[in-house]
Amino acid sequence: MNATPRPPPLTADPVAPEHCSAQLRHRILSQARYFSGLSAEVLEQVSRRFRELHFPADAVICHEGGNAERLFFVAHGKVKLLRHSAAGDDVLLDLLPQGALFGGLAPLGTRHYPETAMAQTDSCVLAISGADFQQLLEQHPQVTLAVLASVARSLDDAREAIRQISTSDVRTRVATALLKLAERLGEDGADGAEGVLIRSPLSRQDLAAMVGATPETVSRVMADLKREGLIDTGRQWVRVLDPRGLQALDT
Template sequence: MPQELSRALIKNLDFFKAMPDAALDAALKSAQVCRLADGDVAFHQGEAATQFFVLLHGHLKVVQITPEGEQVVVRYVNPGDVFGIARAMQRSHYPASTVAVQESIALAWPSSEWDQFISGNPLFAVNALQTVGQRLQDAHSRIRELSTEEVEQRVARAILRLTDESGEKTDEGILINFPITRQDIAEMTGTTLHTVSRLLSAWKERGLVNSGRKRIVVSDLNELIRLAEGAPTTKAAN
């Protein structure tokens, strides 16, 4: 990827907006282009955290294997996101694996350069701190949801988060604009594939969502919000 094109791509990302061109060029000298096909792994849980990344194109999912051997989808990585920042959390190994859900392109830097990025670019440091804080807050929210909310409410919240982060308006409604399966939703919400399939089928009959193979569209956002808030919907099942 030509350097000028790379500079143009990252210059508009929040993490890099305040950096002058000379600083961008200096940063890009040590960057490597990382191309991932659908299903490729950027790094595995437990590996030494030797790199950190910025996603330029595509989508990735962050998955973690629990001590009991269950797989959990922790979150999704969207274009512009920084990921693999174990160094920012004072960790020497990646706490989860990151897998491409579609063809994706990222830039990778050696983790040894993280401190230099932080010290030389105050806005980058602020954004990194906010990112770590947001991920901790999201983790706390998910723990609370698993402890206090019914499955239907958790699934509604998960789908709403995805539409908020990666929703695309279409004639059908708001499309989650990357491939996502019912199993992924189950692993995000601590439930089973059977339960998610049953809920999505019921919601489809009520006109709330439309789903197919690796595809989810929210047809009635307001009703899904009501479900996520624990309120009864105005659309009863037939």
């Protein structure tokens, strides 16, 4: 008798994306790396410069190569970053959770959007224009310093990604990607089970694009990791059972 597919262990987030309340906007911006530590008064000034935009699943938020005119923060839902390859395919670069930023602006040294951003789920994002962001930098030195630190971290992340692709095997790259997703999207013990749950419609093809491998190879690696007790998987979810075991693959 065939076993029925296992459903996701948790139900979907009950907050509808169209309900991006003032309290949610404030919380997202107060936790953003550019604006954390600002006083409530200054944060309110920052919040007034952002527009609230809503996108259904699979809608494009910004196009790779387009003029970088807005910086975005994910307020609700998940956003995926894609880049068009020489072969004509859209390669998945990253999945962004609530609070993550994407897009680009001239004041940040970005003239064109480096990736296409697409709503993976129904999403609400907060957007700010280049002119408004420039004024924030001029009026609030604390924001300027935070931006410089963030740019430096992004460069470090880019170097690490290049190192992973050039020096690591597929098994290691898959383990690293799962740890990264667990850190950004994971729910630790939310349903009473052990491990960190990654609840997202992430296909093997998506994961393969993230690590620079074929879907067939990634499927074999995932099966091996599950057999070794490092992860568990189901429909639209992955659970990291042994983070240290995955980390050890990169040593």
